[in-house]
Amino acid sequence: TWVLWNDRLVKDGDIQLSKEDRGYQFGDGIYEVIRVYNGSMFTATEHIDRFYESADKIKIVIPYTKDVFHKMVYDLIEANEVTSGQVYIQITRGATPRQHQFPTNTVEAVLTAYTKELQRPVSEMTNGVSVKTVEDIRWLRCDIKSLNLLGSVLAKQEAYEDGCFEALLHRGDSITEGSSTNMYGIKDGVLYTHPATNLILNGITRRVILACCEEIGLPVVEEPMSLASVFLNEEFFMSSTTSEIIPVIMINGRKLGKGLPGDWTQKLQTAFEAKIN
Numbered sequence: 001t002w003v004l005w006n007d008r009l010v011k012d013g014d015i016q017l018s019k020e021d022r023g024y025q026f027g028d029g030i031y032e033v034i035r036v037y038n039g040s041m042f043t044a045t046e047h048i049d050r051f052y053e054s055a056d057k058i059k060i061v062i063p064y065t066k067d068v069f070h071k072m073v074y075d076l077i078e079a080n081e082v083t084s085g086q087v088y089i090q091i092t093r094g095a096t097p098r099q100h101q102f103p104t105n106t107v108e109a110v111l112t113a114y115t116k117e118l119q120r121p122v123s124e125m126t127n128g129v130s131v132k133t134v135e136d137i138r139w140l141r142c143d144i145k146s147l148n149l150l151g152s153v154l155a156k157q158e159a160y161e162d163g164c165f166e167a168l169l170h171r172g173d174s175i176t177e178g179s180s181t182n183m184y185g186i187k188d189g190v191l192y193t194h195p196a197t198n199l200i201l202n203g204i205t206r207r208v209i210l211a212c213c214e215e216i217g218l219p220v221v222e223e224p225m226s227l228a229s230v231f232l233n234e235e236f237f238m239s240s241t242t243s244e245i246i247p248v249i250m251i252n253g254r255k256l257g258k259g260l261p262g263d264w265t266q267k268l269q270t271a272f273e274a275k276i277n
């Protein structure tokens with residue numbers, strides 16, 4: 001398989017990364033994950049825009065125009081003949097003797113991207129999953145898709161060890177999102193989700209879902225939900241590029257509602273599916 005290494009497609013084994021790459025030492029970089037359905041990228045423009053926004057927020061300059069970059073990622077997918085899969089892209093502030101402050105402008109950012117075949121999580125989407133509530137100890141710039149994922153890693157592991165698919169993060173009494181997903185509750189025919197502030201990543205899937213809500217006539221309220229009120233929701237689900245829309249049927253071992261994927265959630269799945277085909 002081919003990988004993208006800066007502006008070149010090289011064989012996977014030919015990529016050379018420095019032990020002093022700032023991504024490796026400091027998590028000093030940002031990333032994106034883009035879904036590929038039937039050989040084409042889904043919502044590529046949105047993901048590429050967010051990639052540039054994340055870079056800009058941490059003052060990494062991507063040395064390509066968005067159009068050139070889009071073409072580079074497209075060529076990678078073509079070269080690897082990806083049909084159903086994903087492309088992972090990251091850029092770091094580059095390699096330089098270890099020091100916290102930024103290196104001089106002569107140090108070049110390091111871009112890497114690779115593809116992977118991936119099937120849709122049909123079983124989870126159909127049957128629903130369990131989540132565990134975990135305190136959100138991440139930093140205050142969760143809007144940046146940063147390589148620093150330790151807060152998310154620890155939360156996901158804690159959920160996983162309890163047999164759960166995902167961690168439902170809360171800052172104090174306020175639900176934010178999942179460790180790698182956005183979270184939504186539905187109560188009395190209204191969808192509630194955290195507003196796109198610095199405390200969550202504004203998911204691209206989230207944006208598609210909000211458009212689907214409009215289409216199916218489900219009103220949306222973007223405000224933080226309290227942890228205490230979580231079981232008042234009749235339905236609950238999560239979303240991400242790779243998870244799409246996965247119903248949450250159990251929280252901390254307790255059934256939510258009937259413990260089955262809800263009607264609105266299924267309508268959203270249908271509306272979402274229509275966009276990816």
Ligand code: PDD
Nearest residue numbers: 033179180181182201203204205240241
């Ligand atoms: N995760 N919130 C967080 C913290 C995330 O890491 C992600 C994405 C999302 C959903 O965003 P989107 O719909 O744009 O994928 C929300 C990616 C897929 C990952 O880390 O693998």
